[in-house]
Amino acid sequence: MLVYPSGIDLSSRSLQPLSGLLAGHRRRIGSRWRRLTCGRQAVLVLAHPRCGDTYARLAAGFRVGIATVHRYIREAVDLLAALAPTLEQVITTVRKKAYVILDGTVLPIDRIAADRPYYSGKKKHHGMNVQVLADPAGRLIWASDALPGAVHGLTVARAHGTPAALAADDVKCWADRAYQGAGPAVRVPFRGKNLRGWRRRHNRDQGQGSLRLEGAVQHQCRAGRVERRDERGDPAAEHVHHAVRDLHHHRGVRRPGGWHEHAVPRGRVR
Template structure:
């Protein structure tokens, strides 16, 4: 019996190569992680080597390549590539730092403050009841909210669980008990005006979250308050660099995966981003 296994894009499809803007150290680390996982679960055979699997997964995450295109160029099925991507994301996401451990590490290194910010990751519009909770009235689009902490130099140290776009940044921080974790290690956080009201400490206590001043319709800002806002904006500017490094992974351009799986995706990209930035 003759087997006929054509490629996903057809037997006469063109195959091209491209250069990934990533270091070989990240590729080798991911390949070793894959080899260790295969040895642990007793997987003796894969269609491709661990190094090639790592390269395919990085191409999907960094350049948002379609699994079907990569499958056709490597002689495997599209579902095989999708399974590899989810498998590697799960392995890398398990190495993402926890909130309490990340803050303790900064406190031990002599840091005094962290930078706090939130960002919306766009998603495709969903139908039915799933459509409403992912719609962000602030950004006027569908997406998922993620909260991140960086050190004073803009290096990402922690990302929260991904939540529906209609969730406010303050609500997301309170779900994670952020202020309690900050006070436990005597750290402060610098945030923008979207986090005003997050710190509900008693009067006279040192604030755990430092924000600027908001102007009201009948109460404009004084000159001193404007200068304070300007100084805080300059101090928290590095947090934008951290989000920029994270969003260099084009798979976050518009998430097409299950929102429940997006948390593992973002945390895996945090680990990979830190490896790339620290090299």
């Protein structure tokens, strides 16, 4: 078994909040001693979704058991997911904003024979459909619970009551053409190629907002790669995107010189 040092392109802005959250949890449950400190557990947890390291590689790199890695990651994900705001809390916050942006993404998951409902015909892979709301700058505000990837984005939004909640509080929302007919609060681009005047400006401004959100959504996809599922075959992704959303607001900026923000020992089984 070989072990080599590596790094994560994150700064201490991501590590410190998670370390403090883990330390508080350990005090509440009365955990006296563990193999890894809160800081080392936070690095392990961040390395899993950010770098895509498997449980076996993390176990070899941090010199702990695979079961310990699974327990550490699930513990941290559940703590972060509990901090995610509800849709009602988010609607109260976004009332002060000029508008919000609604979009969705399919978080990829590993596939097995039972994954047929999770196959996305649009993305051509198995995944979980998640709807997100963002502010005009493209910063993530809220992420919905995950539904199978085969479900259309508009259906997922309606299942969580997002268009109805926006309309009830008169919150303006921009979305792409996939949300045509979502409701009076959701504005979509005009159809047609030869648009003129204010219709053309409307599509241009809305397209710029969608591009900003697309960057945030793609970051969530890269940072929230799901490793697998439990013994029942249910996806283990239900809370991961909520955890990634909370870490998204604390993440650091990559240094121009490289990625060496946090040293991570990686293992390779021979």
